[in-house]
Amino acid sequence: MIVALMGYMGSGKSTIGKELATVLNYKFLDLDSVISDAEKSSISDLFKKKGEIYFRKKEAFYLNEILKSENHVVLALGGGTPCYGNNLQLLLKQSKVSTFYLKLSLPLLSSRLFKEKNDRPLISHIDSEEALTEFIGKHLFERSQYYSQAKHIIDIDGKSQQDILEAILMYLI
Ligand SMILES: Nc1ncnc2c1ncn2[C@@H]1O[C@H](COP(=O)(O)OP(=O)(O)OP(=O)(O)O)[C@@H](O)[C@H]1O
Ligand SMILES: O=C(O)C1=C[C@@H](O)[C@@H](O)[C@H](O)C1
Ligand SMILES: [Mg+2]
Numbered sequence: 195m196i197v198a199l200m201g202y203m204g205s206g207k208s209t210i211g212k213e214l215a216t217v218l219n220y221k222f223l224d225l226d227s228v229i230s231d232a233e234k235s236s237i238s239d240l241f242k243k244k245g246e247i248y249f250r251k252k253e254a255f256y257l258n259e260i261l262k263s264e265n266h267v268v269l270a271l272g273g274g275t276p277c278y279g280n281n282l283q284l285l286l287k288q289s290k291v292s293t294f295y296l297k298l299s300l301p302l303l304s305s306r307l308f309k310e311k312n313d314r315p316l317i318s319h320i321d322s323e324e325a326l327t328e329f330i331g332k333h334l335f336e337r338s339q340y341y342s343q344a345k346h347i348i349d350i351d352g353k354s355q356q357d358i359l360e361a362i363l364m365y366l367i
Contacts, residue, residue, distance in 0.1 A: 196260075196267050197366065198285055200344055201296035202334060203273035203314050204307040210296065210358050211270035217359065218366070224270045228256050241315035254279045261288060274316075276340040286343060294362055295344035299351050300331050 197214065199207040208224050215222035226237050229252050233240055240249050253272055260269060261284060276282040285291050298306075304327040311317045311326065320326045348361050 195366075196264060196269055196288075196291045197362075198269045198271055198291055198293045199296060200271045200276050200285075200293060200341055201273070202298065202303055202330070202337065202341070203317070204303055204310070205273075205296040205298045206350065206355070206358065207270035207273075207296060210355060210362070211268045213355060213359055214362060215268035217363065218266075218268065220266045220268050221264070222268050222270075223260060223264065225253065225256060225260070225275060226270075226272050228260070229253060229272075232256065236313070238313055238315045238318070250274075250278050254281055257281055257284065261285070261291065265290070274337070276343070277337050282340050282343060286345075292366065293344040293346070294365075295341045295347045296350050296358070297341070297347055300327060300334060302351055303330050303334075 197218070197220070199211050201207055211224065212222050229240070229249070230237055233252065235243070237249070253275055257271075257275060260267070276285065285293050304323060307314065307317060307330070308323045308326050311320065317326060317329060320329055346362075346365050348358060350358050353361070
């Protein structure tokens, strides 16, 4: 079984993913870190030096590799992973993959991301919280249709990490 976490930047995929892997005694993989390690570059530098399309191709390639070769893994996807190429179809068609959308509302995403936008290349240039809210709102409008196809949708507004973990585990155990 592979548990794949999807959701917008800052929704907590990496944070929750690590904890979930510990509880399940699974390996934890973060797709962004897999790409970063393989390319020997931070994601921000990769965007700067090689461009977003290069990153999207690598993202699709490493997702394929992981789905082909791994098992008993919690996989935190990148924020955009399900929205490009046939990544979503690939995730949904495999019975060994259980997909979860960590769904956080626009105001909470915006206030959370404004504090840590600097290492996120798509938003690092945005300099007011109002402009960030506008950007994320538009982005979510485009992306929600992909995220919402996850097998399980977990509404995480106001939930602690423990609450979210329990909500996911309910579907897995
Ligand atoms: N349930 C929660 N309540 C409050 N803060 C949280 C919760 N879960 C995660 N966070 C915090 O939100 C921030 C973003 O979390 P995280 O980096 O795990 O998101 P992500 O979905 O992996 O983002 P990205 O797609 O950019 O990699 C972190 O500072 C994390 O500590
Ligand atoms: O939402 C996105 O498109 C991204 C999210 C991050 O996880 C990284 O994958 C990268 O910064 C792009
Ligand atoms: Mg992450």
